[in-house]
Amino acid sequence: MKKLFLLLGLGLLGAAPAATAQIYSPQEPLAHTYSIVARDPKTGEMAVAVQSHWFSVGTSVSWGEAGVGVVATQSFTNKSFGLRGLALMKQGKSAAETLKILLSDDAGREVRQVAILDAKGGVATHTGKKCITYAGHITGKDFSVQANMMLSDKVWPAMAxxxxxxxxxxxxxxxxAALDAAEAQGGDIRGRQSAAILVVPGNSNKQPWNERLVDLRVDDHERPLKELRRLLTVQRAYEHMNNGDLAVEKNNMTLAMKEYSAAEQLQPNNLEMQYWHAITLANTGKVDDALKILQPVFKADNNWRILTERLPPVGLLTVSAADLKRILEVK
Structure with missing residues (x-):
């Protein structure tokens, strides 16, 4: 790696020697990779997803903000493109205008690869002439796919x-699915290590702490895409759990049971999901049904039985003393 930076510092990629110290540095990750920026025209949601043979690629490539847009900055990554790009779009600049501004004063633009998508679905992508072969991009309606240092030139067409x-x-x-297609064509010539996916709403509710619909990263893994998909499945399961809790608050127990069951189908071995499903049943008077679920949960981990004793004082388990005794003594 030090040798690579030395070569760059000597200007062997064609950049002026006096400027290379500012263009290439160990603080700018060599995120040679493939990625996609995309928008769902039905919901307005925007996403950026990436996979690379580089540690924690999501911390440098992926940027997004609800109601604004998403950015993927890669190859010799310029992380400032993320925040600066979002700021420009927030000011009303289109994706194309934003990309033009970002590249206008970037002495390293020929080794950059960047894709920008705005909240209106506008897309702009740049692949520098000195990105490592194979490198290229394809833009389409509401999306762009881009890749560099790929095993073959079939990667980004497969993604599109x-x-x-x-x-x-x-x-x-x-x-x-686009990332999987890239990997099926050989993906990154170096292999694979990390992956990330970020999804934000098409409109902001002015609550930025609640405006990342999906924000998942696999920083170091032998099969990062498989692990990323597993994490997304877990998130979907917990979304059903949250919907179930909301239904309970609204006293819609039919919907609550449907949501809890959907969560358990996605995560059949998750004891916590089973446990809270049972507690909800007990609170609605279906203690016998609750016992059927709690028996194997308690057998698997007795701490859930201990936790159950602590729920009545805070109002999370509202059963009679007799029913509480039945629950705690289930074998």
Whole structure:
């Protein structure tokens, strides 16, 4: 790695020697990779997803803000493109205008690869002439796929095709399909190490702490895309759990049970999901049904039985003393 920086510092990529110290540095990750920026025209949601043979690629490549847009900055990554790009779009600049401004004063633009998508679906992408072969991009309606240092030039066309063919899927699953297609064509010539996916709403509710619909990273893994998909499945399960809790608050127990069951189908071995499903049943008078769920949960981990004793004082378990005794003594 030090040798690579030395070569760059000597200007062997064609950049002026006096400027190279500012263009290339160990603080700018060499995120040679493939990625996608995309928008769902039905929901307005915007996503950026990436995979690379580089540690924690999501911390440098992926940027997004609700109601504004998303940015993928890669190859010799310029992380300032992320925040600066979002700031420009927030000021009303289009994706194309934003990209032009970012590249206008970047002495390293020929080794950069960047894709920008704005909240209106506008897309702008740049692949520098000195990005490592194979490198290229394809832009389409509401999306752009881009890649560099790939095993072959079939990677980004496969991504574009997969994204377009999976229009029936939610946006997160759709961009993951594009990443899978890239990997099926050989992906990064170095292999694989990390991956990330970020999805933000098309409109801001002025609560930025609640405006990342999906924000998942796999920083170091032998099969990062498989692990990323597993994490997305876990998130979907917890979304069903949260919907179930909301239904309970609204006293819609039919919907609550449906949501809890959907969560457990996605995560059949998750004891906590089973446990709270049972507690909800008990609170609605279905203690016998609750006992059927709690028996194997308590057997697997007695701490859930101990926790149950602590729920009545805070109002999370509202059963009679007799029913509480039945629950605690279930074997």
């Amino acid at each position: 095709k997969a994204f377009q063919e999976k229009a029936h899927l939610p946006l997160a699953e759709r961009v993951l």
